[in-house]
Amino acid sequence: MAWYVLYVKSNYEIKAATTLEKMGIEVYCPVIKEVRQWSDRKKIVSKPLFSSYLFIKIQESNRDMVFEVTGIVRYVYWLGKPAMAQDLEIDTIKEWLESGSTEKIIAEGLHPGDRIKLKSGVFKDKEAKIIDVGKNTLRLILVDIGFTVTVKLKEIQS
Template sequence: MKWYVVYTRPKWEKRAAEQLTRFNINCYCPVIKKTIQRSDRKIKVESPLFDHYIFVQLEEKDRNLVFNSPGVVRYLFWLGKHAIVKDQEIETIKEWLKSGDTAKEISVMQYQIGDEIHLNSGPFCDHNAVVKDITKTHYVLILESLGYVLKVKK
């Protein structure tokens, strides 16, 4: 069985994972413990490592079962196909979180306008670029060293 990535409604990651587990779907929502400041105290909470994403393991023919949960929006796609995560990658995340070797504050962020990034694949491999613009479907990157502007699909 393959691991697929499911996109959830905002703040529904843990609830969707619980619901899918009740439907006998193997799912994984990696969580981290964070300390947050309330007006009068600090509290520790479990928060999803990846906002809006959970992982589900099921047969290809059973993919539509995830939509029985009202928290599930859609599957994540990569290069026009369902995004598939390798078993080893899931195990690595689990082991890393279990080891307690995590940093105090962990965050997974999207690129922001002005960020300088290093391209490590494709025809412009090993070049640096600056994020010029972000649309719903594309990043616009400036390759200053080559004088190019790239439009890259998200």
């Protein structure tokens, strides 16, 4: 049995997935954790990896029962047939999410002059000194070679 792809209303992904699970349907809604900034605080929230899409595993004869759930719009079609994802593709998404490669780092507390260690990328495990802190990037001087680089926040560890 393959995974069918459902198109759902915006911001209904997690609600629809929960309802489908209660109906006994195997569903997968990949989510990532993201830091959201409000005027008074920062909060880590769960956000669907694919906006407006869910994956379900269901018998062909039972496909219409998903439309009983609020927020589900239609099946996604490819070349006139319902789009399907293979188990290997779903497993790859799960492994990727579990590996933590989507992790984001808060730049809070990082200031020019601080010393950090890069945790991924070409200069992995190199020590660097912060020159400038941007919204999603840092400008650094690599201490060992005196080279200036710009890195994404996810590539560093303090």
